[in-house]
Every structure is written in C-alpha cells, then in structure tokens.
Amino acid sequence: MNCPINKIKGRWERRKEARPQELLAAALDLFVERGYAATRLDDVAAQAGVSKGTLYLYFTNKEDLFKAVVREHLLPVLGEAEQTIDQYEGHSSDLLREFILNWWERVGDTKLSGITKLIIAESGNFPEVAQFYHDEVISRGKAMIARALERGVARGEFRNIDAGQVTQVIVSPVIMLMMWKHSSGVCQTEPVSPIVFLNTFIDLLFHGLLAPK
Amino acid sequence: MNCPINKIKGRWERRKEARPQELLAAALDLFVERGYAATRLDDVAAQAGVSKGTLYLYFTNKEDLFKAVVREHLLPVLGEAEQTIDQYEGHSSDLLREFILNWWERVGDTKLSGITKLIIAESGNFPEVAQFYHDEVISRGKAMIARALERGVARGEFRNIDAGQVTQVIVSPVIMLMMWKHSSGVCQTEPVSPIVFLNTFIDLLFHGLLAPK
Amino acid sequence: MNCPINKIKGRWERRKEARPQELLAAALDLFVERGYAATRLDDVAAQAGVSKGTLYLYFTNKEDLFKAVVREHLLPVLGEAEQTIDQYEGHSSDLLREFILNWWERVGDTKLSGITKLIIAESGNFPEVAQFYHDEVISRGKAMIARALERGVARGEFRNIDAGQVTQVIVSPVIMLMMWKHSSGVCQTEPVSPIVFLNTFIDLLFHGLLAPK
Amino acid sequence: MNCPINKIKGRWERRKEARPQELLAAALDLFVERGYAATRLDDVAAQAGVSKGTLYLYFTNKEDLFKAVVREHLLPVLGEAEQTIDQYEGHSSDLLREFILNWWERVGDTKLSGITKLIIAESGNFPEVAQFYHDEVISRGKAMIARALERGVARGEFRNIDAGQVTQVIVSPVIMLMMWKHSSGVCQTEPVSPIVFLNTFIDLLFHGLLAPK
DNA sequence: GATGAATGAGGCTTCATTCAT
DNA sequence: CATGAATGAAGCCTCATTCAT
Numbered sequence: 001m002n003c004p005i006n007k008i009k010g011r012w013e014r015r016k017e018a019r020p021q022e023l024l025a026a027a028l029d030l031f032v033e034r035g036y037a038a039t040r041l042d043d044v045a046a047q048a049g050v051s052k053g054t055l056y057l058y059f060t061n062k063e064d065l066f067k068a069v070v071r072e073h074l075l076p077v078l079g080e081a082e083q084t085i086d087q088y089e090g091h092s093s094d095l096l097r098e099f100i101l102n103w104w105e106r107v108g109d110t111k112l113s114g115i116t117k118l119i120i121a122e123s124g125n126f127p128e129v130a131q132f133y134h135d136e137v138i139s140r141g142k143a144m145i146a147r148a149l150e151r152g153v154a155r156g157e158f159r160n161i162d163a164g165q166v167t168q169v170i171v172s173p174v175i176m177l178m179m180w181k182h183s184s185g186v187c188q189t190e191p192v193s194p195i196v197f198l199n200t201f202i203d204l205l206f207h208g209l210l211a212p213k
Numbered sequence: 214m215n216c217p218i219n220k221i222k223g224r225w226e227r228r229k230e231a232r233p234q235e236l237l238a239a240a241l242d243l244f245v246e247r248g249y250a251a252t253r254l255d256d257v258a259a260q261a262g263v264s265k266g267t268l269y270l271y272f273t274n275k276e277d278l279f280k281a282v283v284r285e286h287l288l289p290v291l292g293e294a295e296q297t298i299d300q301y302e303g304h305s306s307d308l309l310r311e312f313i314l315n316w317w318e319r320v321g322d323t324k325l326s327g328i329t330k331l332i333i334a335e336s337g338n339f340p341e342v343a344q345f346y347h348d349e350v351i352s353r354g355k356a357m358i359a360r361a362l363e364r365g366v367a368r369g370e371f372r373n374i375d376a377g378q379v380t381q382v383i384v385s386p387v388i389m390l391m392m393w394k395h396s397s398g399v400c401q402t403e404p405v406s407p408i409v410f411l412n413t414f415i416d417l418l419f420h421g422l423l424a425p426k
Numbered sequence: 427m428n429c430p431i432n433k434i435k436g437r438w439e440r441r442k443e444a445r446p447q448e449l450l451a452a453a454l455d456l457f458v459e460r461g462y463a464a465t466r467l468d469d470v471a472a473q474a475g476v477s478k479g480t481l482y483l484y485f486t487n488k489e490d491l492f493k494a495v496v497r498e499h500l501l502p503v504l505g506e507a508e509q510t511i512d513q514y515e516g517h518s519s520d521l522l523r524e525f526i527l528n529w530w531e532r533v534g535d536t537k538l539s540g541i542t543k544l545i546i547a548e549s550g551n552f553p554e555v556a557q558f559y560h561d562e563v564i565s566r567g568k569a570m571i572a573r574a575l576e577r578g579v580a581r582g583e584f585r586n587i588d589a590g591q592v593t594q595v596i597v598s599p600v601i602m603l604m605m606w607k608h609s610s611g612v613c614q615t616e617p618v619s620p621i622v623f624l625n626t627f628i629d630l631l632f633h634g635l636l637a638p639k
Numbered sequence: 640m641n642c643p644i645n646k647i648k649g650r651w652e653r654r655k656e657a658r659p660q661e662l663l664a665a666a667l668d669l670f671v672e673r674g675y676a677a678t679r680l681d682d683v684a685a686q687a688g689v690s691k692g693t694l695y696l697y698f699t700n701k702e703d704l705f706k707a708v709v710r711e712h713l714l715p716v717l718g719e720a721e722q723t724i725d726q727y728e729g730h731s732s733d734l735l736r737e738f739i740l741n742w743w744e745r746v747g748d749t750k751l752s753g754i755t756k757l758i759i760a761e762s763g764n765f766p767e768v769a770q771f772y773h774d775e776v777i778s779r780g781k782a783m784i785a786r787a788l789e790r791g792v793a794r795g796e797f798r799n800i801d802a803g804q805v806t807q808v809i810v811s812p813v814i815m816l817m818m819w820k821h822s823s824g825v826c827q828t829e830p831v832s833p834i835v836f837l838n839t840f841i842d843l844l845f846h847g848l849l850a851p852k
Numbered sequence: 853g854a855t856g857a858a859t860g861a862g863g864c865t866t867c868a869t870t871c872a873t
Numbered sequence: 874c875a876t877g878a879a880t881g882a883a884g885c886c887t888c889a890t891t892c893a894t
Binding site: 019 | 877
Binding site: 459460461463464543545546547548549550551556587588591592594595597598599601602605606608622623626627630631 | 672673674676677756759760761763764800801804805807808810811812814815818819821822835836839840843844
C-alpha cells in the first residue's frame, strides 16, 4: 500500500490533472517576460517541465494558449471587481479610490500587469488576439468604471463630467504603472513606490495641484 | 588640420549625412507600424526604394538603424523643448500646460509617438536598445520636467510636492495617449479627442475632481 | 494438443477474431478518404470509439492495420471471384462481361475501390505495403483474368491474343473508374454513369469503334 | 580577361538566372518520385544544390512551386497538341491514333506522367492544387479530345457516339499506363511495352475483340 | 557605392509510437 | 484489456545578415 509504485502513480495522476495549470503558469510567466511574439512555445513547455508536443495536447496553438491564460488569470479578477462595485454603499470617491488601489493590488502589482503591457504593445500585430482581449476584458472593464462615475454624478458627489472621458483619465495611472513596471528601468531611473504614485494621482484627481488661495 | 583623423572624421560625417533620408523615413514608418522585432529589414529597404544590401552600407545592423532613427527624429525635438523651458518667463502652471500640449503636438500627434510605444513594449527584449534610449531620451526628458516643477515650487506657484513623483504623473497622460493611439482601437471603443483628454487631465491636475463646496 | 504453442496460437486467434470490426471499419473509411500517409491513427481510433492506445493492442503499427483491412475486406471478394470463374460454363465473352461488371459491383462501386487508388498512389513511398499488396491481391487477380482469356482462346471464342497484354487492357477501365471516383471531381467535369462507361468499353472491346462498312 | 575570377563570375551569373529552372527540375523529379505531400522542400532545394531558404526566393510556398512545375512543363505540351488537332487533315481515326501515341511520347513516357499520377492520388487532400490542375490542364485536355471525336462524327468517319463518354474511354489507357509506370512493380509483374499496350488498345478500339465470323 | 542572391538558425505545428496507470 | 498522457523527430516557413558581382 505504501510501496514506491503507489507514490509514482500518485504523482503521475496528480500531474495529469495539474498539467494545464502548470502550462498556463509557465505561459503567463513567459508572455509577461517576453511578450507574445517573442515567447517560444518550446520554452513554455520546458518551463512547465514537459516536451513541446505535450503543450499541444491542451492548447490548439499559441493564440489558444494565450486566450486560456487570460481566461484563467484575468477574468476572475474582473468578475470580483464587478461585484464589489455593484454592492458598494459609500461615497463614490471612496469607491473609485478603492477600485484603483484594488486594481493595482490584484493586477498591477502582479504578473498580470504584463498581459496589459503585452496587449498594448503587440495587439496591432495580432488582430485576433486583440479582438478577443477587447471583447473579454477591455469592454467589461470600461463599463465598470463608467458605472461608478455615473453613480457619483447621480448622487451629486461628482461634478457633471463626461463619464467616457474621465474613465480614460482614471485608467491611465494604473496602466502607466503597469507599463513602467515592465519597461524594466528604461523609463525610470530610481524606483518609484506605486502606492505613493497612485495616492499622488488620486490626490490630484480630487483636490488639484494649485496651492490653496 | 590635415591629419588622418580629420580625413577619417570628414569622410564619416559626409557618409552620415549622405545616409538616405528615405531609409530613415521608411524605418520610422515601419518601426512605428509594426514594432521593433516585427519590422523586416527587407521591407524597410523596399519602402525606401533601395536593395537590402544598400541598407547595410549605411547601418551596421537593425539596432544601428533604430538608433539612427531616434537620433534623426527624436533628439531635435528634445533640444528645442529644453530651450523653451530655460527661457520661459510666465506662471509655472502655464509652462507645464504649454509643455504638455507642445509635447503632444510635436511627438504624440506624430509618427514619433510610435517610438515611445515601441520602447515601452519591447525594450525588455532588446537591452542594448533600451540602454541607448534611456541615456539619450528618457533621462533628458525627465530632467526637463523636474526643472519646471522645481521652478514652480521655488516661485511659490506650486504646493511643495516631490518633483520626481509629480514628473511621472505629468508624463502619464501623454504617454497614455500615445499608447492608445497605437493600440489600434483595442483599448478604446469610441474615438477620444486627445486635446479634450489632455485638457480634462490638466483641469483635474490643477483643480481636482471634487465638486466645489 | 496442449502444448504452449497451441495455447499461444489459440490465444492469438481469439485475439485476432476479437479485433474490433469497428477499428477495421474506421480504418477502411479513413484510408479510403485520405490515403495511407494522410490518415492519422488518432482519427481511426476516435472514429472507432476507442482510445489510441487500444489500437496498438490489436495492431502492431499503421502498416499492420492496413494489412488487416485488406485481409478483412478485399481477400474474400477475390476468393469468390476465383470460384465463379472456375465454375463458369458459358461463352468466354459473357464470362468476361460478367467478371468486369461483378468486379465493379463488388469492389469498384464500394469503399474498397479506395484501397486500389491508395495502392497506386502511395505504394512507391511504402515498399513493404506494396510488396504485401502485390503478393496478396495483384498477382491473384491477374492470374484469374489470364485464365479466363486463355479459356476463350482455347475454346476458339477469342482471336489468338497475348493474354498478359489483354489482361491489362481489361483491367484498365475498372481501375480508371475507381480512380475517377476517388479523384473527387478533378478528373471529370460532368458525372459519368459507371455502368454506361463500362458498357461503352465492353462494346468497344468486342465490336470496335469503326462504323460498319 | 581569362583569369579565374572571370570564370567564377560567369558561373555565378549563369546560375542566378538558371536557379528557377534548376529548382523546377528538382521539384519535378521529387514530386514525381514521392508525390506532393511526401516531397520535402528541403530535399528539393538540396537536389537543386541550394539551401532551403533559396527556394523561397523564387516560390512562395509548396503549392506555388507545384503550380510552377505544371506551368513550366505541362502547359506547353497542351498548347502544341491543340495546334496539331486544329490543323489535322486526315482521317479522324488516324488523328486519334496520333494523338494517343503523341500523348504517350510527350507526357506518358516522361517524368511528366508522374504529375498525372500525383493529381489523381492526392488531389483530394489538397483542394487548391486540385482546382488549379483542373482549370489549367484537365478541362483543356478534355475539350481537345471531344473536338476530335465530334470532327470524326461530323465527317461520317465514326459511329454516332457520345463524345463525352468516349473521351473518357480514350483517356483511360494512357492514364492507366502512366499509373502503372509509377506504381513501380506493384501492379505488374513483368514489364509491359507501353507501345504494344497502346496498339492493342487502339486495335480493340477500332476493330473489337470478337473473332471475325 | 549598389545589388540581390544565398544562407541557415530558429520558430510553429503534426503525428506515429510508447508506456505508466 | 484499456486508457490517454507524453514524447520527439520532422516538416514548412521567416528573416537578419553576408558576400560575390
């Protein structure tokens, strides 16, 4: 019952079911590190500890692998955020602050930020990937922010602004941070604390830069 | 005056000047359209109307070609901006507004914005390109903005903020716009007027989002 | 009677008979539809409703599977035809006509025609398959026709022709029809009724094309 | 003027222009020997004495290479045959005999017969190739024969037959011979003289098999 | 200077076969 | 008996770079 064979069998079965997860983890790492075009499927397989061919047992091709990575790692975060917003009860500026900081914590401060960078960087060269990402991630994300803004306006908490425009403004600092994080030193000389940066931004967003008269 | 060094330098400079603008223009177009890794030197040569071999007469390799594009098209803009800032005499908030809008006009609203995107997107895969760009463009650009901010603080026009942090805040909307522009519709559903976006941003930067009490 | 050999043989025969007809049927379908090299064993197993591994329990490899298909589906037809010829009692031209039409009905108008096409098309790339097919099918088939022709000559019903040559002539229309059938429209624009074609051929074979004087 | 350099130069320039022909010759050899799917472009290049990449300087891909082979080697033969038929002045049975024998001599007895075999064998797996071949070769070839038959009927030299049907009958022996030739021993034990076979066929076609009463 | 033919390493994908369970 | 996960050799195609002319 405790012989080596059982151990081996156990390990194998566990791996069999874990394969897709291992591959997705490896793929996420490499897509984030190198981008879409530059990650070689050979390397993904090697990093997952399997051979090239094994990868094709679980994913049709590179594009399918990428989509699976997004579905596995990014969509759940979106789902949770949607719930949070729908159930929020406090002031809309707090909702936005929480949303931004949460977004940073759950995505920006994670490998996942690399996916955002990848899309911005390479979607032009891979239209199908771009389309998929837009439909599954971008449009859902934008709708969430716009809803929060409209809520603030409706409750008289915000000036009467154009939700679409301000959505892009709100989006920009987090995206910027994600980019910087993955530009590995090209765009910043000394390390900047993302939290400090975001608070600076939110501060400006709500109180402005001008000195009080 | 007639020593060998002068002869060599003279020949090199003549050569440098003779480098066909067509090649640099074609390279800029394609780097911007497809990114660094994805532009084929074949296509650059073809678009410039010369043969692939000719390209190698003027540029050692792809990297050298890219550096030449940056030197030819981006560095002059930086030089002019530096002069403007040093000579400015008005309120620092006007200086910043002018700087941002000018940056948009001279770079963001131009093919050149594609270079910024390219660097952010791909510098991780090409360390030498990253190093070059940082040294020649990023560090110079950051220094400019920091100087303007410190001027504002010194003249009592701005709250006493951390110049380094705010530099990044100021940089973000223009970089965002440049990214969006080159994400070919993936990141925005309806077209956004960059000028409107920038004014929204500057507005928030100086007056904040909160409704007046 | 009880020696190991018998046990092995017994087991082997039981195994052989147990070889699922589904696998052979699926293999026939796919070999006919796609050819030898292009049928994937994955697909054969899937179409038979078993796993790929199961296929290897019954057949050593692709070649063995193909041989089994031939043995299962083609050899019985040959056997029956041999009997028919040996027992025939009428005019040799009727024998030939019946033979040709029967051949069409039992093979040509069936999936089995695809095997003939496959052999002609690909035997060059698979010498062992070619050898097997020649020994088991071709040589037996040719012997049959030659015997019928020699019978006709011996009985004074045919001109004194070279049986080997005429064998090939007789063979050609049926083989042609089988080819056409599997060239999926490439070699014929309008659909041709095989029966009409064969009768045209037999007509010409016995009466010639020239107008009667 | 006669130095080694000149010799080398001469050789190189000659090769440059001869490349496509060398590649087409190698491709024809290998397509004929192995079929479409089984010929590796590496081997084509190697047989032409160049590297893999060179092949892609002249042909977009495998399909394009195959089409070029057909255009280069097969279409000219068709053109000549069309002229011959249009200008013929003798008896239609002589025209047909000449056509068949000429077809054998110019195509069947040549490597080109392998193309016919390839198409019959593999067109089902490569629809685009099939379409091309049908449009460029099959339909033109059939039209030719039908025209010759209709001429014979119009001049009272032939019985009043269905041209379409008989076209297929006439086509069959040559196609059969081409197949046999490329079935390398699978379908025939002793070598058969094609000329003897064709004459046997034409004989039967015009005089029938039955012994004179 | 200019050309463009040639190279060959490298990436994606397929599939017959093996083998632990 | 049956499974299906895993392998890895092999094939198509791309493209930065070289070099004879």
